Amino acid sequence: MSARINPNVVYLPTRAIQSAARRFSTPFFIYEESRIRANCERFRNTFRRYFPNFTPLFAVKANTNPALLRLIFSEGFGADASSEAEAWITRRLGATGMYTGNYTTEAEFRFVLKTGHFRFNLDDISMLPTLRKIGVPKFLSFRVNPGISQGGMKSLFLAGPDAKFGVPARDVVKAYRQAQALGVRRFGIHAMTGSNVLDERYFAAVADKLLAIAGEVKKATGIDFECLNVGGGFGVPYRPEQPCLNLDQVARGIRRIFDRQCVRYGLREPVLMAEPGRLIMADTGWLVGRVHVVKHSSKTFVGIDAGMNDLPRPAIYDAYHHVTVVGKPPHGRKEPVNVVGRLCENNDQFAKDRRLPVIAIGDLIAIHNAGAHAYAMGHNYNNRPRSTEVLITRSGALKKIRRAETIRDLFQTTP
Numbered sequence: 429m430s431a432r433i434n435p436n437v438v439y440l441p442t443r444a445i446q447s448a449a450r451r452f453s454t455p456f457f458i459y460e461e462s463r464i465r466a467n468c469e470r471f472r473n474t475f476r477r478y479f480p481n482f483t484p485l486f487a488v489k490a491n492t493n494p495a496l497l498r499l500i501f502s503e504g505f506g507a508d509a510s511s512e513a514e515a516w517i518t519r520r521l522g523a524t525g526m527y528t529g530n531y532t533t534e535a536e537f538r539f540v541l542k543t544g545h546f547r548f549n550l551d552d553i554s555m556l557p558t559l560r561k562i563g564v565p566k567f568l569s570f571r572v573n574p575g576i577s578q579g580g581m582k583s584l585f586l587a588g589p590d591a592k593f594g595v596p597a598r599d600v601v602k603a604y605r606q607a608q609a610l611g612v613r614r615f616g617i618h619a620m621t622g623s624n625v626l627d628e629r630y631f632a633a634v635a636d637k638l639l640a641i642a643g644e645v646k647k648a649t650g651i652d653f654e655c656l657n658v659g660g661g662f663g664v665p666y667r668p669e670q671p672c673l674n675l676d677q678v679a680r681g682i683r684r685i686f687d688r689q690c691v692r693y694g695l696r697e698p699v700l701m702a703e704p705g706r707l708i709m710a711d712t713g714w715l716v717g718r719v720h721v722v723k724h725s726s727k728t729f730v731g732i733d734a735g736m737n738d739l740p741r742p743a744i745y746d747a748y749h750h751v752t753v754v755g756k757p758p759h760g761r762k763e764p765v766n767v768v769g770r771l772c773e774n775n776d777q778f779a780k781d782r783r784l785p786v787i788a789i790g791d792l793i794a795i796h797n798a799g800a801h802a803y804a805m806g807h808n809y810n811n812r813p814r815s816t817e818v819l820i821t822r823s824g825a826l827k828k829i830r831r832a833e834t835i836r837d838l839f840q841t842t843p
């Protein structure tokens with residue numbers, strides 16, 4: 429019996445991609461506005477059913493295109509920013525949010541503070557002296573390392589003993605006590621323990637740990653937390669046979685933990701916050717490249733004009749991305765191929781031994797789930813310019829939302 433195919437993973441706006449390929453040169457990223465809005469709405473509304481004051485932030489690092497950020501902010505999301513540039517663009521678009529840097533420099537703190545648009549979430553107690561120097565805010569949150577972690581792959585585990593992130597358990601009470609002594613009056617608590625988690629129960633486990641830590645801090649310092657941020661990490665299926673994360677179960681699980689543990693630890697219920705990136709954007713975008721070479725060697729290598737510089741996830745995480753030959757019926761004759769890019773790296777391969785409809789030069793290849801941690805993670809290795817980005821608007825129009833870089837762009841910072 430064949431596994432059930434998840435329509436969400438294999439969905440492709442074929443006609444829009446074909447018409448974009450007639451208007452714009454490949455490679456390009458293409459995003460669908462209606463899916464972005466639907467993801468925002470589903471996330472926000474599901475949590476608000478259980479937490480009326482739920483505050484969603486979007487992890488700007490997942491996709492920083494201003495046109496897309498504008499859409500997401502218009503859906504009631506704030507920003508989770510992690511660098512000066514992310515803080516800058518958030519402010520420019522008139523949004524506010526939380527700033528979670530790690531190993532943050534003094535200059536970075538000053539820059540973000542000056543925007544006036546962010547609440548700070550500190551990654552360690554050792555950053556307090558820097559804050560004292562530049563001006564102690566009224567509100568402060570700490571990213572804690574609650575000692576548990578999960579992720580779509582080992583490199584996406586972001587907490588536990590090997591993680592560089594978060595205040596270690598032994599320092600948490602001390603951190604809040606010192607912040608209190610510095611004059612901070614309002615507090616938050618945050619964790620980001622892993623990415624691409626598809627286990628619904630995990631998020632309640634994180635909330636449970638955070639409430640236990642909040643209870644310990646309250647007992648020692650009297651602090652009542654204004655907000656509790658469970659971070660991002662809400663997974664999406666990358667393989668057609670994987671199911672979607674059941675968000676209702678996630679939110680319900682956290683609600684149950686809040687009901688039990690706020691009473692147990694004598695906490696006033698904090699506002700629940702979360703900061704998804706992948707769940708909002710991954711399945712709303714595709715990277716489209718054209719086939720320029722079909723090489724029959726020990727295997728058949730299909731070379732497209734995109735590369736790991738556009739979408740580094742397969743190269744750096746060995747991540748799976750679904751691939752479609754645009755416009756070719758999926759039920760015809762198939763052959764196993766490796767779909768590869770143009771960079772001088774052997775891990776520049778989007779798909780390995782994948783059975784795809786027979787491919788010819790000139791065909792368009794779409795790589796799915798390219799809306800999050802894709803363009804934003806891209807780079808210029810081999811001096812490959814970054815690609816165009818296109819939006820399919822709600823009315824079906826195609827709008828260029830970023831031009832491709834030129835060779836001149838690559839050298840404009842050199843004398």
Ligand SMILES: Cc1ncc(COP(=O)(O)O)c(C=O)c1O
Pocket residue numbers: 487489490508528620622623624659660661662703704705706707800
């Ligand atoms: C602090 C923080 N918050 C949120 C996110 C978003 O994670 P995801 O895209 O898995 O939801 C990340 C991603 O690395 C992160 O580091």
